[in-house]
C-alpha cells in the first residue's frame with residue numbers, strides 16, 4: 321500500500337462516518353480510495369481498476385468521465401454555479417424542465433426541483449396532502465405504501481418505507497400509513513403464484529382504497545422494481561391495476577422512479593412498460609448521469625392548478641431547498657439527456673438486456689440461488705440456505721457480503737442487499753464488460769455458497 325493510501329485511510333478512519341455502514345467492521349478493513357472514474361471502471365489509489373457493478377449506488381448512467389456531461393458542467397461553471405430558484409430562474413433549470421416534460425409520460429407538466437431522492441419524495445407527499453386541502457377534502461391525509469418499499473431516509477420518506485431493518489428504530493417519529501403487500505412473487509404474502517394469481521397483490525391495494533379512500537391522499541410505490549427492498553420485480557399488470565384503483569377511488573398515484581428512471585429498466589421510465597401516467601412522479605439518482613445531486617417531483621396540470629390563488633389565500637406550496645434547481649446540476653442533467661439522444665442509448669440497451677437475461681439463466685442452476693430476477697439492467701439474485709424450503713441464510717453469515725468480497729478480489733465492486741446479490745451496472749456498459757461482470761459474479765456466488 322502506498323503511503324498516500326495509508327494516509328487517506330487514516331484520515332477516513334479518524335474523521336468520516338460512512339452512511340449505511342457498520343463502522344466497527346469498516347474500521348478493520350483496508351480502505352478502498354476511489355480516485356478516478358473511467359467509463360464503467362473505478363480506479364483506486366493503488367491503481368486497481370474495478371467494474372462499477374452497481375453504478376456507484378445506482379446513480380451512474382453512461383459511465384464516468386462522459387465528455388458531453390463533463391463539458392456541460394465546465395461550460396456552466398464559467399457562467400454561473402448557483403442562484404436561487406425562489407422567484408427567479410436560470411437557463412439550465414428552465415431548459416431541463418422543458419426537456420423532462422418532453423420525455424415524461426404524457427400528462428405530466430410541471431417540474432419541482434430538489435436535491436436528492438428523499439427530498440423529492442417529501443415534496444410529493446406534501447404536495448398530495450395540500451392538493452386535497454385545496455380541493456376541499458382536508459380529510460384525505462393518509463398514504464398507502466408497500467411492504468419492502470424504500471423512498472429515502474428522511475422521516476416522511478421513512479414513514480412510507482417498508483423495510484423494518486432500516487426503519488423500525490425511528491417508529492416513534494413516523495406517521496402511520498396503510499401498508500399493502502409487496503409484489504414480491506418469490507415470497508408472495510398471499511401464498512399465490514403468477515400468473516394464476518391474476519396479480520392479486522394489486523387487489524389488496526384496491527381493498528384498502530375501497531375501505532378508506534375518503535381519508536387517503538395517495539398511493540406511493542416504486543414502479544416495477546422495489547430496489548432497496550431487494551430488487552423485487554413486479555409481475556406485469558400490477559401498475560395498471562393500481563392505476564385503475566386510484567382512478568376509481570379518487571386517490572393520487574405517486575410513482576417513485578428514483579431508482580428505475582433514466583433507462584434502468586429498459587425504457588426511459590418504468591411506468592412506460594404499462595403506459596401508465598402517475599399524478600406525481602419522483603426522479604433522482606440517475607438524473608444527472610450520476611454526477612451531481614438533483615431530483616425532481618413532476619406533476620400534472622391538475623395538481624399544479626389546485627395551488628393557484630390570490631397571494632393572501634396562501635395556496636402557495638411552502639416548500640423549497642437552498643439548492644433547488646442548481647444550474648450546475650441541471651446542466652449535468654441536460655448533458656445526460658444529450659447522451660441518450662446522441663448515442664441512442666435506449667436502443668443499444670436492448671441487446672445488453674437480452675444478453676443479461678440469457679446469462680442469468682445459468683445462475684438459476686446454482687445450488688444456493690433461490691430466485692433470479694431482473695427488469696432491464698436491474699438485477700437481484702436471492703441466495704438461500706435451502707432452495708427447497710426457500711430458507712434464507714442467517715443474517716449473521718453475511719452471505720451477500722461474502723459474494724461481494726470475492727467479487728472485489730476480481731476487481732468488481734458490488735454491494736448486496738442482505739442475501740440479495742445486486743447488479744446494476746451503468747446502462748452504458750459494453751457487452752464485453754457486462755459479460756465480465758456476470759462471470760465474476762457467478763464465480764463469486766459459487767465460491768461463497770458452495771466452497772466454504
Ligand SMILES: *Cc1c(COP(=O)(O)O)cnc(C)c1O
Pocket residue numbers: 436437438439441470471472473542547548576577578579580604605
Ligand atoms: C435511493 C432512493 C431514494 C432516495 O434517494 P436519495 O437521493 O438517496 O435520498 C428514494 N426512492 C428510491 C426508490 C430510491 O431507490
